[in-house]
Amino acid sequence: MMKKIISILVRNHPGVLSHVAGLFTRRGYNIESIAAGETENPDVTRITIVVAGDETILEQVTKQLRKLIDVIKVQDLSYSKSITRELVLLTIFSPAERRAEVINVVNTFDATMVDIADKTVTLEFVGNARKVSTIMKALEGFKVKEIARTGLVALPLESQAERNPNMI
Amino acid sequence: MTTGKKTGSQLVVQGLIDEGVETIFGFPGGAVIPIYDVLYDAPVRHILTRHEQGAAHAADGYARATGRTGVCLATSGPGATNLVTGLSNAYMDSVPMVALTGQVAVPMIGNDSFQEADIYGITIPITKHNYLVKDINQLQRVIKEAFHIAKTGRPGPVLIDIPKDIQTFEVKARKIGEVRLPGYTPSTKGHPRQIEAIVRAIRNARRPVIYAGGGVIASGASAELKKFVRKSNIPITTTLMGKGAYPDGDPLSLGMPGMHGTKYSNYAIHEADLIMAMGVRFDDRVAGNVQKFAPLAKIIHIDIDPAEIGKRMAVDIPIVGDLKSILVMLNQKIETQTRKRWLERIDRLKEEYPLTYEKSGAVKPQFIIQTLSEMTKGQIIVSTDVGQHQMWAALFYQTTEPRRFLSSGGAGTMGYGFPAAIGAQVGQPDIPVVALCGDGSFQMCIQELATVRMYNIPVKIFIFNNGYLGMVRQWQEIFNDRRYSSTHLEFNPDFCKVAAGYEIPAFRVTQTAKVKPTIDKVLNMEGPVLVDFRVAPEENVIPMIPPGGGQTEFIGEGEDEE
Numbered sequence: 001m002m003k004k005i006i007s008i009l010v011r012n013h014p015g016v017l018s019h020v021a022g023l024f025t026r027r028g029y030n031i032e033s034i035a036a037g038e039t040e041n042p043d044v045t046r047i048t049i050v051v052a053g054d055e056t057i058l059e060q061v062t063k064q065l066r067k068l069i070d071v072i073k074v075q076d077l078s079y080s081k082s083i084t085r086e087l088v089l090l091t092i093f094s095p096a097e098r099r100a101e102v103i104n105v106v107n108t109f110d111a112t113m114v115d116i117a118d119k120t121v122t123l124e125f126v127g128n129a130r131k132v133s134t135i136m137k138a139l140e141g142f143k144v145k146e147i148a149r150t151g152l153v154a155l156p157l158e159s160q161a162e163r164n165p166n167m168i
Numbered sequence: 169m170t171t172g173k174k175t176g177s178q179l180v181v182q183g184l185i186d187e188g189v190e191t192i193f194g195f196p197g198g199a200v201i202p203i204y205d206v207l208y209d210a211p212v213r214h215i216l217t218r219h220e221q222g223a224a225h226a227a228d229g230y231a232r233a234t235g236r237t238g239v240c241l242a243t244s245g246p247g248a249t250n251l252v253t254g255l256s257n258a259y260m261d262s263v264p265m266v267a268l269t270g271q272v273a274v275p276m277i278g279n280d281s282f283q284e285a286d287i288y289g290i291t292i293p294i295t296k297h298n299y300l301v302k303d304i305n306q307l308q309r310v311i312k313e314a315f316h317i318a319k320t321g322r323p324g325p326v327l328i329d330i331p332k333d334i335q336t337f338e339v340k341a342r343k344i345g346e347v348r349l350p351g352y353t354p355s356t357k358g359h360p361r362q363i364e365a366i367v368r369a370i371r372n373a374r375r376p377v378i379y380a381g382g383g384v385i386a387s388g389a390s391a392e393l394k395k396f397v398r399k400s401n402i403p404i405t406t407t408l409m410g411k412g413a414y415p416d417g418d419p420l421s422l423g424m425p426g427m428h429g430t431k432y433s434n435y436a437i438h439e440a441d442l443i444m445a446m447g448v449r450f451d452d453r454v455a456g457n458v459q460k461f462a463p464l465a466k467i468i469h470i471d472i473d474p475a476e477i478g479k480r481m482a483v484d485i486p487i488v489g490d491l492k493s494i495l496v497m498l499n500q501k502i503e504t505q506t507r508k509r510w511l512e513r514i515d516r517l518k519e520e521y522p523l524t525y526e527k528s529g530a531v532k533p534q535f536i537i538q539t540l541s542e543m544t545k546g547q548i549i550v551s552t553d554v555g556q557h558q559m560w561a562a563l564f565y566q567t568t569e570p571r572r573f574l575s576s577g578g579a580g581t582m583g584y585g586f587p588a589a590i591g592a593q594v595g596q597p598d599i600p601v602v603a604l605c606g607d608g609s610f611q612m613c614i615q616e617l618a619t620v621r622m623y624n625i626p627v628k629i630f631i632f633n634n635g636y637l638g639m640v641r642q643w644q645e646i647f648n649d650r651r652y653s654s655t656h657l658e659f660n661p662d663f664c665k666v667a668a669g670y671e672i673p674a675f676r677v678t679q680t681a682k683v684k685p686t687i688d689k690v691l692n693m694e695g696p697v698l699v700d701f702r703v704a705p706e707e708n709v710i711p712m713i714p715p716g717g718g719q720t721e722f723i724g725e726g727e728d729e730e
């Protein structure tokens with residue numbers, strides 16, 4: 001199984017998400033994450049989808065998305081030539097005596113502590129897939145109370161595209 | 169178009185008129201009363217069917233027979249959901265259709281209001297595109313877009329859901345400019361480099377086969393295809409959807425490929441060194457097993473829909489574009505080749521594996537179809553239901569022109585044949601139309617007898633009455649040890665008496681000798697007529713390739729009945 005980041009621009013109207021999400025159920029594609037938000041043009045929404053599948057399926061996904069009338073543009077973003085970010089809010093149980101451990105992780109990885117309660121702390125961190133999973137790993141020893149992730153968003157790395165199209 | 173204040177309903181009907189719509193099929197209800205009120209004295213003919221499914225299939229049959237976009241209209245909730253099968257059917261077969269549905273008033277949406285159904289959400293996966301119009305200022309643009317989308321590129325059905333308050337609001341009608349859809353730009357011209365590659369592949373091929381489908385008919389490319397075949401001398405197999413794209417019975421025609429196709433078409437595919445796939449999608453009923461499909465061949469795939477390229481079958485030379493324009497270019501570039509050896513081989517395959525059936529005492533469905541074919545020279549319009557009789561029609565009826573054979577291909581919708589014939593007859597009043605129906609299928613839209621009577625639509629209905637859901641029975645015979653679970657129609661109505669109830673003349677045929685005289689008599693009658701053919705009950709469609717089988721893996725032949 002491969003993964004692919006697909007960034008699509010759609011005409012912004014209430015039904016458009018149903019059209020996009022419906023395509024994935026109908027054709028049996030697997031969505032890993034989906035994130036949507038307005039762009040510089042209020043009539044246009046950007047939807048970033050991470051999808052898993054073999055090469056044929058991933059090619060089909062792109063082609064089928066292009067067929068949707070409301071889809072204006074479909075871009076395949078490779079991990080290496082794009083900038084990718086996800087935001088995570090994570091509430092973990094952390095007794096007072098282990099707070100230092102948490103603070104250590106927070107400092108090391110540039111995370112933020114956004115809430116502190118008697119038994120829990122809530123952290124916020126942003127990063128690409130690798131960074132997010134590294135932080136999650138570092139906090140494995142803590143019991144998770146709740147977690148909320150935005151899903152990946154991405155844009156092409158313009159500087160890479162300009163200077164050296166072949167550079168990783 | 170005149171400007172000035174108009175209601176939403178007036179804009180809808182004016183939109184239809186502006187799009188050149190002459191006839192629509194529908195069924196009224198609370199949420200479309202305002203539209204029906206405008207239709208009452210509008211220059212648009214409305215055919216009242218007896219079920220919304222009938223309206224959808226009639227619009228579909230109208231579109232297939234004429235090439236124009238079919239239109240159907242239904243009320244909200246159950247009216248709209250009754251269109252669903254018809255939309256799905258049209259979507260699977262890429263038929264241009266616009267479906268209009270009423271919806272509860274905008275402030276009522278989402279409250280589980282009376283006769284509310286989310287038909288927008290329901291039809292997303294079975295339409296090319298759909299709309300819910302919540303702003304009357306968008307209505308004119310939406311109608312124009314819908315017709316544009318339905319007809320262009322790969323055609324398909326488009327649904328417009330119109331809340332009742334939108335139908336009654338008044339606005340100043342505007343002049344609507346050209347459709348602007350930045351995300352919708354179907355490519356039409358084939359890439360010249362690919363054209364060159366195809367020409368080269370044809371030149372080098374020794375055993376090429378054309379595999380042509382519904383895309384040829386949708387593109388209006390039959391004349392170009394004929395020219396191409398004649399010039400290149402390449403034998404051609406036409407799918408159920410492509411039937412009529414090239415004349416059946418022509419020496420270069422191989423008939424239908426696939427599961428119930430002719431043996432010689434499947435052998436030709438198997439032996440081919442070049443497959444030219446045109447407006448097809450390597451459907452599993454044609455290419456049951458893509459790994460075993462044309463194992464020796466280079467594959468050329470021509471289609472207007474880029475997503476079809478490589479969907480099921482790996483392709484060597486893909487080309488995206490409109491078939492007609494691509495064939496025009498190819499016809500200018502290809503050379504005439506005689507292909508003596510390959511065509512001799514094809515002739516030998518046809519001799520070795522002829523399309524036949526066993527003649528016996530009972531009336532054979534194949535005989536009825538063959539007789540009709542010979543008597544009409546394939547010049548009439550034929551529609552079918554779904555099942556064994558459909559496959560026999562595909563095999564034994566020789567269609568010589570496009571848009572003369574209407575059948576539910578991708579969806580396989582029982583009940584399609586009769587209402588589709590109604591739509592076809594309305595769209596082509598000068599061409600005789602015969603609906604070839606299964607006794608099971610016919611009962612799924614039997615209520616449309618009232619429609620043909622009311623409007624005196626002269627469709628001739630031939631029922632292949634075998635007392636079974638024959639195709640499923642055949643599968644049970646072959647794969648389930650003859651356990652005929654719920655496929656024996658132990659009770660069937662007396663179809664002649666049913667017809668009599670609708671004041672439609674009817675005949676019953678129980679002997680082979682009566683087949684020809686009855687058809688002759690019926691085809692010369694005016695108005696609708698029904699014929700109840702009592703046919704051999706346990707006849708099987710052969711040849712047959714089991715699901716997932718390769719092109720030469722035939723079963724169920726020559727085996728004695730135990």
Ligand SMILES: Cc1ncc(C[n+]2csc(CCOP(=O)(O)OP(=O)(O)O)c2C)c(N)n1
Nearest residue numbers: 555556557580582606607608609637638639
């Ligand atoms: C709406 C619908 N329901 C079920 C089926 C499954 N099915 C396919 S063929 C068939 C039998 C059709 O029987 P009949 O119309 O009598 O035709 P025959 O095969 O006997 O010629 C059935 C039940 C279908 N294709 N469509």
Ligand SMILES: [Mg+2]
Nearest residue numbers: 607608636638
């Ligand atoms: Mg039957």
